[in-house]
Structures are given as C-alpha cells and as structure tokens.
Amino acid sequence: MKCFLLSLFASALLGGANAAAHSAVKGTGSTTRGWSCCKNSCSWANKAPVNSPVISCDATDNLGLSPARRDGCESGGGSYACSDLSPWAVSNDLSYGYAGVNLAATNETAWCCSCYQLSFTSGPVNGKKMIVQVVNSGTDLGNDQFDLAIPGGGQGNTQGCSVEWGKPDIWGAPYGGVAHREDCDAFPDALKGGCYWRFDWFRNSDNPTVTWEKVTCPEALSYVSGCRRNDDPLSGNPPTPTSTKSAPIASGTVSPGGQCGGRRYNGPTICTPGNVCTYVSDEAYYCLPDPANTRTTPTITKPTNTPMPTVGLVWDQCGGKGWTGPTRCKDSQCVYYDEYWSQCQPYSGIAPPPPAATPTPPAFPGWPGRPRPSWPPAVSSAKPPVQPTPTRASSRAPTTVTPPKPSGTIAQLYEQCGGLNHPGPFRCAQGLSCVYVDDYYSQCQKPGKKRGAEVLAGEEKGKAKGKAKV
Numbered sequence: 001m002k003c004f005l006l007s008l009f010a011s012a013l014l015g016g017a018n019a020a021a022h023s024a025v026k027g028t029g030s031t032t033r034g035w036s037c038c039k040n041s042c043s044w045a046n047k048a049p050v051n052s053p054v055i056s057c058d059a060t061d062n063l064g065l066s067p068a069r070r071d072g073c074e075s076g077g078g079s080y081a082c083s084d085l086s087p088w089a090v091s092n093d094l095s096y097g098y099a100g101v102n103l104a105a106t107n108e109t110a111w112c113c114s115c116y117q118l119s120f121t122s123g124p125v126n127g128k129k130m131i132v133q134v135v136n137s138g139t140d141l142g143n144d145q146f147d148l149a150i151p152g153g154g155q156g157n158t159q160g161c162s163v164e165w166g167k168p169d170i171w172g173a174p175y176g177g178v179a180h181r182e183d184c185d186a187f188p189d190a191l192k193g194g195c196y197w198r199f200d201w202f203r204n205s206d207n208p209t210v211t212w213e214k215v216t217c218p219e220a221l222s223y224v225s226g227c228r229r230n231d232d233p234l235s236g237n238p239p240t241p242t243s244t245k246s247a248p249i250a251s252g253t254v255s256p257g258g259q260c261g262g263r264r265y266n267g268p269t270i271c272t273p274g275n276v277c278t279y280v281s282d283e284a285y286y287c288l289p290d291p292a293n294t295r296t297t298p299t300i301t302k303p304t305n306t307p308m309p310t311v312g313l314v315w316d317q318c319g320g321k322g323w324t325g326p327t328r329c330k331d332s333q334c335v336y337y338d339e340y341w342s343q344c345q346p347y348s349g350i351a352p353p354p355p356a357a358t359p360t361p362p363a364f365p366g367w368p369g370r371p372r373p374s375w376p377p378a379v380s381s382a383k384p385p386v387q388p389t390p391t392r393a394s395s396r397a398p399t400t401v402t403p404p405k406p407s408g409t410i411a412q413l414y415e416q417c418g419g420l421n422h423p424g425p426f427r428c429a430q431g432l433s434c435v436y437v438d439d440y441y442s443q444c445q446k447p448g449k450k451r452g453a454e455v456l457a458g459e460e461k462g463k464a465k466g467k468a469k470v
Contacts, residue, residue, distance in 0.1 A: 022104035022143065026213040029144030031118070033153030033177065033198070033207070034100075035191075037080050037160035038073035040136040041100075041108065042227065048112035049230040054135045057082040059164050061190050062311050064330055066416065068441060073160040076437055080164050084224050085135060085149055086194025089201040092276050093128050096221055097148060100136030104143035111137070113227040115217035118146060118210040124203035124261060124269070133221040146210065150202070152184055152195035153177040181279065200279045203261055254287045261285030312344045331412060411444045418442030 041047065043056040045067040053067045056079045063082065070077035087097030101111055111134045118130045130148075138147055154177040155161040162168040170186040172178035181204075184195035198204060222228040253270045254260045260269045260277040262284040271277050271287035278288040312318045312326040318334035319327055319342030327334060329344035336342045409425045411417040417426055417434040419441045428434050428444035435445045 024103065024105040024110065024214070026211075027144050028121075028209070028211050029146060030142065030209055031120075031207055032141070032145065032147045033150045034147050034156060034175070035081070035149055035151045035153050035161065035177070035194075036073070036156045036158055037164045038158055039069075039071040039077070039079040040081055040085075042112040042135045042137070043067060043079070043081075048109050050113045051228050051230065052226050054113065055082050055084065055224075055226040056080065060310065061188075064311070064414070066414075066441075068416075069443075070437065070441070072164055073158045078437075080160070081135075081149075083151070083188075083190035083194070086151055086191065087130075087149070087197050087202075088193070089197065092201075095128070095130045095197070095201055096218065097130060097132050097150075098135045098221075098225065099132040099149055100138045100141065100147040101134045102138055102141035102143065102145050108137045113217070113222075113225070113229050114232070115215050115221060116146070116212045117215045118212050120205070120208045120210055123205040123208035125205040125208050128201075131215065131218060131221065133217055133225055133227075135225060135227075144212070146212070150177075150194060150198050151191035152187060152198065181281075203279075203285070256287055256289070258287050259284055260287050314344050314346055316344045318342050318344050413444055413446070415444050416441060417444050 039056050040054050042050075042054040045053050047053065055063055056065045056067070056069065057063055058065055058078055059072060059080060061080075061083050063084075065079050069079040072078050072080040085098045087095055089095050099116075101116070103111055113133060113135070115131055115133045118132060120126055120128050120130070132146065132148065135149065136147070138145075141147055152172060154173060154175045155171045156174055159168070159174075161171050165188055167186070167188075170178075170183070172183060178184065178195065181196065181199035184192050184199070187195055216233055217228065222232075253272050254268055254275075254277070255272055256275050258271075259265060259267065260271055261279075262281075265284070269277055269285075275287040275289055277285050280286050310326050311328050311330045312332075312334075313330055314332045316329070317323060317325060318329055319336065320338075320340045322340075323342075327342075332344040332346050334342050335345045409427060411425045411428050411432075411434075413429070413432055416422055417428050418436065420439055422442075426434070431446070432444040433447050434442050436442045
C-alpha cells in the first residue's frame with residue numbers, strides 16, 4: 001500500500017510538471033523563417049478581439065482589400081501578405097517584425113495581433129532581441145515555435161510568391177529560401193529590405209532558439225499592421241529590452257575595421273563604441289563606423305528599400321512638379337490646384353484650402369509614415385489637416401474627371417456588389433463592372449479585355465445570390 005501511494009504521488013508530481021511545461025506568457029522555444037506571400041490568417045475578420053484585421057494587399061502590393069477577399073494562393077483569390085510586414089532594425093541589438101506562431105498553452109484567438117519579445121539564445125544572433133507581432137498561425141509548427149516573416153526565407157509548397165509576382169526562379173528553396181545576400185537583388189523592390197535584413201542584422205542565423213515573453217505591442221508594430229488587440233493597453237510605454245550587446249562567441253572587443261563575423265568565424269563579435277558589426281560578404285562581417293548608432297547595412301551595399309504604397313488616401317498629395325508619390329486616389333479623386341500641388345479629395349467636392357507651405361510628412365517613430373487604411377473606410381465631411389505622406393513613385397498622371405457621387409445603391413471601385421448575405425448595393429459606378437468571384441463575393445472592377453458572356457453571367461449570379469439572402 002505504501003509503495004502504491006508513493007507511486008501515485010510521483011505520478012501526480014510528474015503530471016503537474018508536464019502541465020506547467022507550457023505557458024501563455026513566457027517560455028523557451030524555437031524559430032524558423034518563411035515568406036509565402038499568401039494572405040495571413042489574422043487578416044481574416046473575427047479571428048480575435050481586435051480593432052481591425054491585419055492588413056492585406058492585392059497582387060501589386062496595394063493596401064485596402066476587404067478582409068473577406070479570398071487568399072491569393074487559392075484559385076480565384078486575390079489577397080496577399082503586404083510587403084509592409086517585413087522586419088526592420090531598431091538598433092544593432094533590437095529589431096521589430098512579424099511572425100506566425102503555435103503556442104502550446106493558447107490558441108489563435110489569444111495570439112492573433114499579440115506581441116512577444118524574443119531573446120535569441122543560439123547562433124550568430126545570440127544575445128540580440130526582437131519584438132514580433134503575430135499575424136499568422138501554423139498547424140504545421142511545433143509547440144512554442146515562431147515562424148519569422150522574412151522575405152526570401154522560403155515560400156513553401158504553395159508557391160505564393162511566384163503566383164503574386166510572376167518570378168518563379170528567384171525565391172530559392174521552398175523551405176529555407178535564398179542562400180546569399182546578393183540573391184535579394186533580384187527581388188521586387190518592396191521585398192528587398194526585408195531580405196537584406198536577414199543577412200545584415202540577423203546575420204543569416206539558421207533557426208536560432210529563443211526565450212520568449214508576451215509584451216505590450218509597440219505602437220510602431222500595430223501602426224504598420226493596422227491591428228491592435230482590444231485587451232492590449234492603448235497607453236503607456238511597452239516593455240522594451242534593456243540595452244545589451246550581442247553575446248560574443250569569444251571574449252574581447254573588435255577594433256574598427258576588424259572582422260567580427262562570418263560563416264566560419266569564431267572570434268569576438270562586439271565592436272568598439274561608435275562602430276557596428278556590418279555585413280560585407282557571407283564569409284566576413286567587419287566593424288565599420290555607424291554615425292547613426294542604429295544602421296546595420298554597410299554603405300558599400302545596395303540601400304534597403306522601404307515598401308511604399310502606390311495609391312493615395314483622401315487629403316494626400318497626388319501630383320505637382322517634383323512629386324514622386326502616388327498619382328491615383330483611393331475612394332476619392334485627384335484635384336488639380338496648380339503646377340505644384342494636386343490633392344486627393346472626396347467625390348462630394350468638399351476640400352480644404354491648398355497648403356500655404358511645402359508639406360512635410362507626419363512624424364512617426366520607427367516607420368517612414370505609410371497611412372493605415374481602416375475597414376470599412378470611414379467617410380467624413382470634416383476637413384482634416386493636409387498631411388501628405390511620402391510614398392513610392394507612380395507613373396500614372398492625375399485626373400480631374402469627377403466620378404459619380406457615391407450613394408446607397410451604387411458601389412465604387414473594388415467594393416462588394418454581390419454574394420450570399422450581401423445587403424447591397426448591387427450596381428457599380430459608371431465605367432465599372434460587377435465581377436463574380438464566388439458565391440459569397442462579387443466586386444466592382446474596371447472592365448478587362450475579356451469582358452463577355454462569362455463576366456455578365458457572373459454579375460447576374462452575384463446579384464441573385466445577394467438578393468436571395470436579403
């Protein structure tokens with residue numbers, strides 16, 4: 001009897017230990033890398049208690065798609081992961097980024113748009129820290145595993161990047177991705193920066209282990225993804241890592257110009273103050289001057305390209321002499337003032353006065369200032385201040401043609417115009433066609449070259465499906 005009780009007590013202790021092996025707020029885990037280009041799971045609506053789903057983009061990396069738009073990696077889909085979700089360096093020892101995750105103690109409802117601080121414990125990145133926001137989940141991931149979103153990290157078997165960008169031979173191995181930094185040169189401009197980051201700040205680490213802890217999301221991460229959890233504090237400073245240095249492989253520091261890393265390097269990795277361990281080749285990193293104290297890409301390499309939009313939002317600049325930003329407007333029209341200034345304005349004709357001085361981009365710490373669209377887009381008659389945002393160039397010229405005024409019965413470009421449970425509208429503005437996608441979704445689009453009986457039949461089918469459920 002005594003032996004039985006001792007055995008039962010031992011079993012209880014072992015069961016308690018196993019139950020405590022996984023936590024929802026901190027623990028140890030592993031990492032992988034990938035960038036499938038497919039729509040992220042947290043970009044769908046109603047996945048978690050958040051203010052808005054994670055942003056998604058069309059095949060040309062434009063923002064503002066409906067959360068209901070089908071995944072571009074599926075037949076007939078057109079929604080993809082935005083290049084904005086690439087990682088970036090905050091300092092030599094801290095980066096921000098995004099990830100998919102599988103935490104054994106929680107589920108997708110709890111982790112979508114939550115943030116976690118990762119402290120790397122192995123490989124060349126040992127000692128550095130990264131704060132990631134969860135934008136995806138993976139049933140194929142192990143317990144407490146973070147799949148870091150890194151362009152060129154491997155597109156998987158879905159071949160989503162080849163589908164979106166039409167360049168099947170540049171993405172490297174399906175799992176693992178490209179092998180060398182110069183392979184990133186062939187990427188679309190919007191993805192090059194995140195690809196370079198892997199070889200610069202991340203030092204091409206191969207699935208390093210981590211200790212992780214749940215933290216309040218930094219505003220920079222929520223601003224870019226467009227997603228903040230309702231249970232995440234809106235004010236106060238989020239926990240940030242203390243100032244540290246990358247853990248050296250050997251003791252000592254490296255003087256300016258000395259080697260501090262590389263594929264077969266086994267010496268110290270910490271540079272003297274005022275210098276940073278910088279990528280030069282796969283075989284060698286060197287301590288080079290770092291005037292900004294946060295730069296991790298050497299001046300001898302191609303500059304990191306920051307993803308920028310091609311469509312302006314209401315009240316953004318859309319034209320003018322020397323303007324290199326977008327010349328198309330979302331849910332608005334580009335109105336000409338003079339040769340130096342054109343502006344996106346609502347179709348209603350409400351407009352603020354032209355700027356009295358040269359516009360400057362809004363200040364935002366940690367990100368170049370890409371506006372985040374809300375869904376559904378807010379419509380307001382107020383006159384907000386003019387705050388043009390620097391965006392990536394477009395060759396299309398502004399237009400002064402005024403589209404038909406939106407009404408409750410007319411849908412605009414890229415708005416839903418049919419499908420099961422759709423309450424309306426079912427008509428598209430002049431010059432647009434209601435294109436059937438599936439039983440649940442039809443969308444107003446510009447007429448294509450193959451507009452025929454199939455498209456027209458799709459329109460009628462979409463209208464019928466919607467009206468049948470209203």
